[in-house]
Amino acid sequence: AEFILGLTGGIGSGKTTVANLFGEQGIELVDADVIAREVVEPGSTGLKAIETHFGSGILQADGSLDRAKLRERIFTNESERLWLNNLLHPMIRQTMLSAAKKSDSDYVILVVPLLFENGLDSLVDRTLVVDISPELQIQRTVKRDNVSEAQIANIIASQISREERLQKADDIIDNRGEIADLREQVNRLHQYYLTLAASKAP
Ligand code: ATP
Structure with missing residues (x-):
């Protein structure tokens, strides 16, 4: 693919969940x-x-x-x-x-937890950040991995701050809500990325 999207977000923000929704639309993922x-x-x-x-x-x-x-x-x-x-x-x-x-596929998504931290945003045409509050990051990750709140808080502190990440983002998905909300945002962005990819195609 000619057009490369970088997908990122803090621990437990929902990157994998979002990536899989794009995958359902036939978009290839590089993890x-x-x-x-x-x-x-x-x-x-x-x-x-x-x-x-x-x-x-x-x-x-x-x-x-x-x-x-x-x-x-x-x-x-x-x-x-x-x-x-x-x-x-x-x-x-x-x-x-x-x-x-x-x-x-029409465009391709690089799924990179530390996209900004490791400077990999220079590889991509556009960045998409999955955003939730630190409280929700902790809540969902503790539930998923059965680890302590303190452990997740430490990892959050080691990553780029929420503010800095949002400031660097070209596009943002708000993952506070339910999966249905997520799907709606993904489908809207997918249509947008198709037009961007089409205008970049040789
Ligand atoms: P990591 O950085 O740790 O790999 P991630 O950003 O890939 O995490 P996911 O694994 O997609 O995040 O999501 C974290 C957890 O939250 C998972 O258990 C997922 O099923 C759940 N989750 C994601 N989105 C939602 C949502 N909108 N509502 C409820 N639970 C959600």
Whole structure:
């Protein structure tokens, strides 16, 4: 697809739910979380580089990446964290972009939780933010994942603020309401994106 939309929002805002509604309209989705796993799967150049750098102790018995161990290694070591980001971010960026270009739906959506935080908004033609209050983020995520409120509050605090995210957004979906409200907003935006995609097509 020629026209690329970046879909983002804070934890538990409803990105996946919104993405799936666009998917129902036949729009292809490229999920950053899936790609982030692909670039370190067994046999990948990403995993080989990590093994060379950290040693084979960073692998599990089955040869896959030991994520807990890697998290531990970078948690207290800023230069290791930077090394890892410098390795993985360009790979993730490149893989997302080529997946987007390969897709042949009318437009394509990159679903990226940290779109603004990681500067991936520079890859897309337009950004769409799913917005809810922090209170609702906590309520829905606690219900979904059965984790503590404090844990979710910490993650919210580590992400870009709601105000900053909304300020950067080209378009906003308000996900306070019910799924029916969401569907209506998605369908309206979908029609709009079809016209934008048509005017960008070669
Ligand atoms: P994460 O960043 O954690 O991956 P997300 O932004 O992808 O989350 P979803 O998983 O789509 O968010 O939604 C979070 C939870 O809230 C899910 O359990 C989802 O079913 C629920 N949810 C989403 N939208 C609504 C809504 N309008 N009303 C009620 N529940 C909703």
